[in-house]
Amino acid sequence: MSPVVVGPARRTDTRRMPAPSPSLPVPTAAARPSTQHRTLANGLTVLVEPMKRVQSAAFSLMVPAGSSLDPPGKNACAALLCDLLTRGSGDLDNRGFTHALDDLGVNRGESVGASHLSVSAATVAENLPKALRIYRDLFRDPHLPEEEFAPAADGLRQSLRAIEDEPAQRVMLELRRRTYPAPWGLPTDGTLSGLDALTYADVVHLHRTAVRPNHAVLAVAGHVDPEAWFDLAAECFEDWEEKPDPPIEPGPRGPARDHLHHDGAQTHIALALPAAAYGEPGYYEAWAAAAILGGGMSSRLFTEVREKRGLCYSVSASLSGLKAGPGPDAAQEGRLFCYAGTTAERAQQTLDVLLEELTRLRDGVTKDELTRCVARAKSGLVMSQESTTARANGLARDWRHLGRVQPLSETLDAVNALTAENVSEYLATRPPAPPTALTLGPAALDWPD
Template structure:
């Protein structure tokens, strides 16, 4: 398969990464500014999210409505989002629209109007979202788990905390945007039917003379309790478990994520087989990997009837404890097949590829070709994964439940 990956760095620190997928009609572009929720100041949890929303409420010489209408007239499937580390603006479109659309994004990044009279509506929008999350038990248990497992500000909820969002005003938004929506550390990613040189030159024209400020420092604070329960009047009890793993930028993350996939990554995984297929304890059970540049952890989740929750937790813990020393060659082969096929199929989506190369650059400071990625999986085998697991077995678990009654948790994994 022919693949062409590109990267370029502008003088002000913006990195531009691209992948040409000439068989596609579409192009996807995304702008990732280093303004995520880890920069929310004390007492203003949710400020990055409110600020991200405000950036679309008018930019350049277009007010809120004209801006969105300009994007949608061009058929752009746009989105805006804030993670713990980034504030991102993305769009996928038919390739010929790109030259007309890029200046709109440049306005959003460099010339947001941030109208003070729209701050109450943006704040209210974020509060509505928080009220909706109150009714989503699976989301809540994972949020509680992150808060317990990760040090602040990494574990703090990106979507905000209602009482703190209510206090956010126009000055907070201005300060945040001017400090954090800046070119130093920004990643611009493009994938699909592209002309790379033309793209870089357009980005340079639009963003090249934007002056960078020094990156802000982030100070880590305390984490929460290792065992927690959130009372909620629901039929099901939701269970979430975490333990620390190497972040994506470390080579060992490869072994760690393979082991995690064997535990809970597909229908033939240990958790799915033992918790759902064998015992019928739940509808959903899974294990996944969450990583930032600094921290990473496993997240296991299941939701089940209150009276069956204790057994579900016990079986999950037993499967986690059983993993080291028991991996079979067949399991390894399946995990590799799934990962490789996922990597190859990603080539059919410009949006997926733009996101993937932006993430790679953020974590690694370089791009891996598909051939490299596949070759890494070829080198992975049962022995390398077992050897990693022997040194780093799952331990020091954080366990959070949400439901009517707390569960009995023995964090010392059964032998």
């Protein structure tokens, strides 16, 4: 799982990206755990981890109002709500909200996932409490100005139309629709047809019924005092009333093998296979296999597809997953995603080699491949300890997926315990299954029986 990307005043949706290089979960505690947590009576969990050697601090606040709660046929409701929430709340109007955070020097982000609407903020530690109070009003006392509905919808519409000009993003979004059941596999930023069907009343209703403290997570990391932040969280959220969890009716997945016509000189190939999800037995073996297959310039796909044969300009594999609900007990589905972008003339051979490498992966990995994989992992784990934003995001993610915070020592132990033999055993014991497959380009490709 990749960490959430946080940028200044910008919503980020990592699902639009072609399969990224696989990464281990960002570690969320030092070797000796220092994270403290409390859960308010309304179900909001507060996690605080001091990092005394830094002067900054960051928080991640996840509220269970994601795109899976979009009304049927109106996939874009959560994305539009996310935009409208930032257009004034409490005593601040649209510009006042932005100026107040800028005055505090806050690097901020607001984003929509399948299960949660998330905000994050990072700044010097002394200013972060003020930022939290501003975001408290965003969720609890938003203006949701009706006159801003049309401009917000127009902005989202342009963003969705831009995907048509980014076929690499489009193919990965469409692959998720065919990999996971609706509404979990639907694009978190919505669709043009869903946006066109949406009304202002739909957005207000989603806020009234879905934005709630139960299953919400506030994670704080940096130069902070835990007791002071527990008191601040109580001040901001203790009297926030619980709401019933809105019902979700699962729908069908898309076809397991499909082609989307797209005029142009390029063909984009996207595959997904079942894999262990974060927190499940075999997760670290699955992560290592994904890294060896397509994680960087020493990976098998880069070597065989691009370097030796020159078949494509981009090829990768990553481990990802879906959690079908906001609580820690919700079902998870892990997936190995593969992506290749090539010319139409070389698309069939690219697909054939991709499938050959997936088959060869089941024969196991070598010690040298695993050694390189583990070295990259350890380097990333250590460097991530210096980022308060990464730590806060990791705390929230761990709590959501595991119902606890996983210390760095546990992550390192799992990485150090990896051997070529147990990764190979994991691969050999996975039930063989044809991949969910999607191509986008001028012509469909031939698939083996």
